[in-house]
Amino acid sequence: MSDYVVRPITDAECRPTLNLLIRSLNGVPVTDESWALISGSWAADGRTGAFHGEEPIGIASSFGTELTVPGGAAVPMGAVDGVGVRADWTRRGVLTAMMDFQLRDFVERGYAVAGLHASEAVIYGRFGYGVATRSATYQVHHPARFREGVAAPGRTRLLSAEEAIETIPALYQRIGAHRAGMIARPEKWWPIQFDRSFTRDGGSWRLAVHSGPGGDDGFALFRNVPQNSYLDPDHGAALEVRDFHAASPEAEAGLWRFLLSVDLMEVVNVRGRPVDDPIGLLLDNPRRAATVRVDDELWLRLIDVRAALAARAYGSAEPVVLEVDDRMLPENRGRYRVGGTGVERTDADADLVLDVDTLAMLYLGAWQAGPLALAGRITGASAETLARVDALFGTGQPPWSGTHF
Numbered sequence: 001m002s003d004y005v006v007r008p009i010t011d012a013e014c015r016p017t018l019n020l021l022i023r024s025l026n027g028v029p030v031t032d033e034s035w036a037l038i039s040g041s042w043a044a045d046g047r048t049g050a051f052h053g054e055e056p057i058g059i060a061s062s063f064g065t066e067l068t069v070p071g072g073a074a075v076p077m078g079a080v081d082g083v084g085v086r087a088d089w090t091r092r093g094v095l096t097a098m099m100d101f102q103l104r105d106f107v108e109r110g111y112a113v114a115g116l117h118a119s120e121a122v123i124y125g126r127f128g129y130g131v132a133t134r135s136a137t138y139q140v141h142h143p144a145r146f147r148e149g150v151a152a153p154g155r156t157r158l159l160s161a162e163e164a165i166e167t168i169p170a171l172y173q174r175i176g177a178h179r180a181g182m183i184a185r186p187e188k189w190w191p192i193q194f195d196r197s198f199t200r201d202g203g204s205w206r207l208a209v210h211s212g213p214g215g216d217d218g219f220a221l222f223r224n225v226p227q228n229s230y231l232d233p234d235h236g237a238a239l240e241v242r243d244f245h246a247a248s249p250e251a252e253a254g255l256w257r258f259l260l261s262v263d264l265m266e267v268v269n270v271r272g273r274p275v276d277d278p279i280g281l282l283l284d285n286p287r288r289a290a291t292v293r294v295d296d297e298l299w300l301r302l303i304d305v306r307a308a309l310a311a312r313a314y315g316s317a318e319p320v321v322l323e324v325d326d327r328m329l330p331e332n333r334g335r336y337r338v339g340g341t342g343v344e345r346t347d348a349d350a351d352l353v354l355d356v357d358t359l360a361m362l363y364l365g366a367w368q369a370g371p372l373a374l375a376g377r378i379t380g381a382s383a384e385t386l387a388r389v390d391a392l393f394g395t396g397q398p399p400w401s402g403t404h405f
């Protein structure tokens, strides 16, 4: 018998388990001031703890949201927004027990999928999560000028922190989760992930809003980071940008134009953007914009494989029969016929075999089947089948999430 139990946390256990989480991620416990800001959004619902007696030793936290899938439908998703095990309890199966409990909880809540952002890439595959979107970090070196003729007719203005906190949630909702991989941001997401930006880092974060012909249509959170030092006196300041969303290509270009117009900057660093961000194309010298990193972004787990597969749209090709294995949710095991006309369970012979984590990698269109087969993640498939999988699951636009949690 194990010397700990895994169970939902109580309201009184919210702050201690949050502190446990923060410490596991190398942070320091929340101050009273910070707790006052976020406690309303950090309620017990959706949070699973591991306890040795009364003492918390692990936390796996989540909130409910919706994920946009290819074709534009939204499916219910459990967003795992914090996982940590106390340093003196690691590698004794605590995370495994919490994941087991949490996945069952997600089944009961009727989520079709679960998603998370991983601190390390080796942790979550064993629990059925696969990398379903990737995001890019761009570095634009000045002088960076727009090409003549780039359409960006709008105007960008700065908001105060209070204005940003009041107006940006509605703007995000209006912009909409328009790309596969994007999620709805529930009310409790904002105080923790957005509002706190304005009290962190010495109050250096600012918010730019873009307005086009139809009103506000994009925003970007940014700050100036002075980089002058006696070691490198010529090294100028950097503009650091995150949480950059726009409703249209014109709004996107308009925000870029603004970010590149801020004076006294040597470089603009933008994290967490789609891998197909157009910035290089917008500049007269494309080499001024370098893609410095592409990282795994949203890790996805299909909780109800049939419902998740049925929710998305497919390209036009003959159906494929997938044989799916799922160690932790065995009710998902079996064969699925997937095609443009629908998805059904079947006894027909399988065209290919894969685990549920690999299916998550295909699900939003981030990866092609050939490299997944090369990596041993897809087996039993002919070249023709792999091409058919790409024709069915491929999306013209790479998926992107764009929301940290």
Ligand SMILES: CC(C)(COP(=O)(O)OP(=O)(O)OC[C@H]1O[C@@H](n2cnc3c(N)ncnc32)[C@H](O)[C@@H]1OP(=O)(O)O)[C@@H](O)C(=O)NCCC(=O)NCCS
Pocket (backbone or CB within 6 Å): 024, 025, 082, 083, 084, 085, 086, 089, 090, 091, 092, 093, 094, 095, 096, 097, 117, 118, 119, 120, 122, 123
């Ligand atoms: C990551 C973390 C939650 C793992 O918790 P844990 O209780 O040690 O995990 P488990 O004991 O259940 O490990 C399950 C398996 O995953 C492996 N594993 C777990 N964490 C790992 C890591 N960081 N690197 C490599 N392997 C890891 C274990 O070795 C074990 O493998 P096995 O089944 O072959 O024996 C814990 O190390 C932690 O809190 N890390 C710091 C905070 C963090 O990174 N949290 C995740 C945020 S997304």
